[in-house]
Amino acid sequence: MSGTLVAQGYLCRAEEVAEGAARGFALTGRRHKVIVLRKGGRLYGWLDACPHYDGGTPMAWKSDAYLNGAGTHLACHSHGAHFDMTTGVCTLGPCLGQALTRVELHVTTAGEVFAAI
Ligand code: FES
Numbered sequence: 435m436s437g438t439l440v441a442q443g444y445l446c447r448a449e450e451v452a453e454g455a456a457r458g459f460a461l462t463g464r465r466h467k468v469i470v471l472r473k474g475g476r477l478y479g480w481l482d483a484c485p486h487y488d489g490g491t492p493m494a495w496k497s498d499a500y501l502n503g504a505g506t507h508l509a510c511h512s513h514g515a516h517f518d519m520t521t522g523v524c525t526l527g528p529c530l531g532q533a534l535t536r537v538e539l540h541v542t543t544a545g546e547v548f549a550a551i
Contacts, residue, residue, distance in 0.1 A: 442550070447546060456470065481537055486524075517533070
């Protein structure tokens with residue numbers, strides 16, 4: 435699974451995702467959560483669906499536990515894949531070279547984060 439997902443829906447307020455952190459937000463009617471991650475002051479959106487297995491396995495082992503121990507990569511806790519935070523490319527693990535699905539984000543002037551139309 436790779437590419438860009440275009441969806442719409444409210445996810446969170448921008449300040450709910452701290453620098454270097456990642457949080458998951460559900461969208462009504464969708465199987466997978468959207469991971470919102472902040473790195474270098476910029477927000478990134480990724481589908482919470484590891485490309486390694488079963489059409490997209492949820493990656494966190496508990497709520498919002500999306501990063502590896504060092505906080506340097508998104509991590510899938512099923513089989514240990516690591517993904518670059520800003521490109522979504524798998525850099526370690528069984529799906530090496532595959533990538534997470536990007537979710538385009540739209541942040542309103544009021545600081546509300548939506549999965550973009
Ligand atoms: S399901 Fe993610 S590494 Fe296997």
